[in-house]
Amino acid sequence: MGPLKLFLLIGDPVEGSLSPAMMNAAFRSLKLNHFYVAVRVPGKFLGDAIAGAKKMGIAGLNVTIPHKIAVMRYLDALDESAAAAGAVNTVKNDRGRLIGFNTDGQGALRNLEEKVGSVRGRRVLLLGAGGAARAIAFSLVEAGADLTIANRTVSRAKELASLIERGLGKRVSFLPLNRDRLKNVLREKDILINATSVGMRPKVNETLVTAEMMHEGLIVYDIVYKPLQTRLLREARKAGAVALDGLGMLVRQGALAFEIWTGRKAPVRVMESAAKEELKRVMG
Numbered sequence: 001m002g003p004l005k006l007f008l009l010i011g012d013p014v015e016g017s018l019s020p021a022m023m024n025a026a027f028r029s030l031k032l033n034h035f036y037v038a039v040r041v042p043g044k045f046l047g048d049a050i051a052g053a054k055k056m057g058i059a060g061l062n063v064t065i066p067h068k069i070a071v072m073r074y075l076d077a078l079d080e081s082a083a084a085a086g087a088v089n090t091v092k093n094d095r096g097r098l099i100g101f102n103t104d105g106q107g108a109l110r111n112l113e114e115k116v117g118s119v120r121g122r123r124v125l126l127l128g129a130g131g132a133a134r135a136i137a138f139s140l141v142e143a144g145a146d147l148t149i150a151n152r153t154v155s156r157a158k159e160l161a162s163l164i165e166r167g168l169g170k171r172v173s174f175l176p177l178n179r180d181r182l183k184n185v186l187r188e189k190d191i192l193i194n195a196t197s198v199g200m201r202p203k204v205n206e207t208l209v210t211a212e213m214m215h216e217g218l219i220v221y222d223i224v225y226k227p228l229q230t231r232l233l234r235e236a237r238k239a240g241a242v243a244l245d246g247l248g249m250l251v252r253q254g255a256l257a258f259e260i261w262t263g264r265k266a267p268v269r270v271m272e273s274a275a276k277e278e279l280k281r282v283m284g
């Protein structure tokens, strides 16, 4: 069984997270003596919580809303994935040094490419410029996608576009979230990704894009997974577009964290079915 190792998810709130069920199922399936627990940490205690985790020899952490950016200042080093995205969702305790990683971008990219093939040369419209969108944007451009970013606060879309241009030397366009502009731009896009929280429970009837703004064959990827079938994905089906839900990204980002912590190949299918079961349970 090996030595006991503890892993934490820290965020606020953490109730209803699928990660404990998904990660513990993965540990059990590889017979690892590891346990994963979700802990609510209010922002004012974040520094203390990280110092405590380090002192207690916690082997690794996942970090979720609202701590993905704030946590960086308490870590000893950042991997390239976290430095580029400017956010951390995974921490590894490497013999007393806490190293920050970001697996959101690669998680989304791997899942998307599994479903629709390489994104190289494909024209992508990404909605959002928050933590998840930043990580996804970097991974997409690195993989050769032609990216446009639209965000409610347009200054954040502009800032993200220039950050990527400076970091990766590739041109990225941006625009505000205006229905007419989005409709025009979407005509010439291959892939639409929603990386905003619009459509998430409890506001499940909201969407930034409706069927008449889409075209047949457009790939619509919604990273929101509560609920799995968002209004955006229903609109996509109505338009004859391809609808992909956010559970795949959740599983892939978790699988990459598992591999960073354990050095073992993640049991992706086990993780996927545990996450699905838990989602059914928490959604009632």
Ligand SMILES: NC(=O)c1ccc[n+]([C@@H]2O[C@H](COP(=O)([O-])OP(=O)(O)OC[C@H]3O[C@@H](n4cnc5c(N)ncnc54)[C@H](OP(=O)(O)O)[C@@H]3O)[C@@H](O)[C@H]2O)c1
Pocket: 065, 104, 127, 128, 129, 130, 131, 132, 133, 151, 152, 153, 154, 156, 177, 195, 196, 197, 198, 200, 223, 224, 225, 246, 247, 249, 250, 251, 253
């Ligand atoms: N599937 C997965 O594995 C996975 C992983 C991570 C996150 N997620 C999901 O992704 C979503 C975003 O997470 P995050 O960490 O990036 O959050 P975040 O950093 O808080 O960013 C939120 C984004 O949503 C936009 N937004 C919020 N309300 C809006 C509204 N009413 N109209 C238009 N835009 C709005 C924000 O625009 P402004 O900049 O204008 O505020 C911002 O771009 C959440 O639903 C989260 O559950 C899924």
